[in-house]
Amino acid sequence: MRRYLALLMCALSLAVSMSGSLGRAQAEVLAGNAAVPSVVNAAGAPRIAGMGFLVGVNYVGHADRSWAMWQDGKFDAGLIERDLIQAREAGAQVVRIFVDDALRKDLTAGRWNKLDAVLASARRVGVKLIVTFYDYREDNLSTLAATDQAIAQRYVNETAILAYDLKNEPHYQDLAIGQYPGQAPPLQGDALIRQYGERMSQSAAQTWRQGEGKNLVPSRFSAREAYIYANNYKLYLEFLSNAAMWTAARDYKVSTLDYIDSGDSAKWQTMLGVLDDTLGAWVNTQVAAIRQVDPGRPITVGYSDPILAKLSSNRNLDFVSLHRYPDTTNNSVQGTFRLLNNLRFNFSDRPVVYEEFGFSNNTIDPAIGSLYETAVLLQLLNDGLAGGMKWMLFDVAGGYNPRENNFGIYRTDGSAKPIALAMRSLSAYLARNHQPAGQLSASGEGTNVQYVYRAPDALMVGGQPYRSDAITVDGDAPLQVFVNWAGASIELSSTVSATVQLNVTKLLGRSPGTAALTLKKDGTDETRQVTSNGDWVKIGLAGGSFYNLTLPRTAADARIEIVWPQENKSVSEASRANIAAYVFEAGSMVSLSQSLSAPVRLWRSVNNGVEEQVAVGQKTGRTVGGRQFPAWEFNDLDVSAAQDPQSKLYFRVSVDGLDTHGNIWSHGADARTYFPQQDQPTGLLPSVPQQVDGKIEIVWPKGGMSVDQADKANIGVMVFGRGSLDAVPTNFDKPVKLWRALNNQPAELVGVGTRVVRSAVGLSYPIWEFNDVDVSAAKDPLNKYYFRVTIDGIDAASNIWSHGADARTYFPQQDVPVGVSQ
Missing domain, CATH: 2.60.40 (Immunoglobulin-like)
Structure with a gap:
């Protein structure tokens, strides 16, 4: 989204105004409205390297300096860091920022202090950044590539940068008028005129250039270049018109991308090929410059034009991104998902991210907007897409456009809207389970929208009470309640005051017992005691708060992760080894926290002898996939008995005070138990x-x-x-x-x-x-x-x-x- 949407929409929006009334058909193509797609729960869908399902937000500055955060006199590193903290507190793992013209001038002049400061803040806060390279007008791709490369080179080792985004919302116009290094791309040649015929004569093109096309054709274009531009542009509008009529004939149950996939678009394949080759030149000029200095950083382009997003040249990107702003009708929302899922199938080996989405609170109550935005994130998760990024962190103070002023997670006074709790709740669940296997169901629209997301370890309810044999939810509409469980604990949150009843035995596989249980609020020491009624526990939730209900832990799974002979020697040579183990909640892959203080012991048995304790583990910290958890190390252990090929060692781990059942690790050249001489009692x-x-x-x-x-x-x-x-x-x-x-x-x-x-x-x-x-x-x-x-x-x-x-x-x-x- 741009600050001045009507002025900054590129060729597709200009096509509407330049060609008169396009009618509903073409307007629907441009808006992306279509029917509801089938829902596919795609386990193991592609993700951006180092990320699970991405929950993020776009950031253009604090409420009082939107789109001006980099300007001298308005740049405030401390304020930006506080804003990043608020983004993290709203569940955003990733924040997208923009290199605007003010920052570009600083960087070109060698003034890196502002961007350096923001990246340092991101590291301290613990969020990743997607840096969008240019959100300003620049036709010369060599100039752009040089700026991109300078940024990439300076930050080649920067851990706070998740990815680079080449440009915010490029359109046909950017490709058609760009200044490319070397040979001009096909879209600036006459191949399409030779293939499809002339749509405008040389003299007519000159007249059009001075009238309707005045804001489209650059003054640097020669008469010949303007003639080619005008004809290719008209051909592109014809393609859009054909696509619009095709979708209209199918009652808008399909999209422009479906038209491209169909045989009915065969006549336009040459034009689409020219467009694709030109996009390839546009993308590759910039990507090559970045990868020359930083080959490992993911790169994308933030498309609002789904036609460009679909072209095969995007295979030179690491993930595909789309921006859409549907209204609250089902056709509009699910039409957007038809586009996203078309891209997902088209680029099945690459992550697809919904990089900008949101519902303005200018005309929609924030509670209703939050229902829609949460349902969008859950459908992205459900459909196997790689993530979604809310537009935007703050409402805009003093902006001229009421709609664009009201997309924030936070109001201009810094107070949180319901979507802040919803995003944080979803992120908290995803931090516990990177591969959720839930199903989303949704119904209604407008103020009656409702959703339920059910997974083996989670329930998320929006807009309605809920009843099942394991959980009941009651509260005033439009509520949103989030529950997830693992091991011995249950996490709960709600956007409004609500009452939740939980069948603990069904959720955790163990009875809550008769003793009072501890309910912790907002991660603090504020607790209260909850008494069960048989298998059930009843909990009252305050809106905007997070709760954790933990049963007394009685069991754990301890897993030996590695037995590593010192000096990398073979089993037959090693006399000493180091061992590492993790401890999990019983029956799960949820690690116990660093607060576990009970001794973790290592046991060893030799051949058919009984086990004996050989060491107590030293607790250390590990970080994998951004998640911190404890590990226990047992170093310098005697494994010399296994040097004898007839001997073998068996290791296991226990935790004091917990019923521990872990794995067994065998260490020997041949670890089979051969039929031994059975013991005879003496x-x-x-x-x-x-x-x-x-x-x-x-x-x-x-x-x-x-x-x-x-x-x-x-x-x-x-x-x-x-x-x-x-x-x-x-x-x-x-x-x-x-x-x-x-x-x-x-x-x-x-x-x-x-x-x-x-x-x-x-x-x-x-x-x-x-x-x-x-x-x-x-x-x-x-x-x-x-x-x-x-x-x-x-x-x-x-x-x-x-x-x-x-x-x-x-x-x-x-x-x-x-x-x-x-």
């Missing part, structure tokens, strides 16, 4: 001891089959006094449980053993049998199982039994947490 304990060793004695594939053929196996376990072969008495009645870990996954419970009494060597002693245990995954030579036992109500150690054709743990892809718990 005595019988007279009573139940305080400490025991649980030992898996046999894993026997049924039918005597080999590992690569067996589906089932029977497993036998014996229990001895700690460090001895004295069997526990036959009245030992504590549950003996078998756990199984597949490859690098956390262990899962197989079952509770059946106690039977055996007699041998003059003794009667108990064993525990686990029959018909599924081992079918090990038929695949890439898979392996690790078995261990636990015994309820007593201090018990276990051995590890590996079952697989090759039971070694190969260097796996280290886990990336999808979030960090409170």
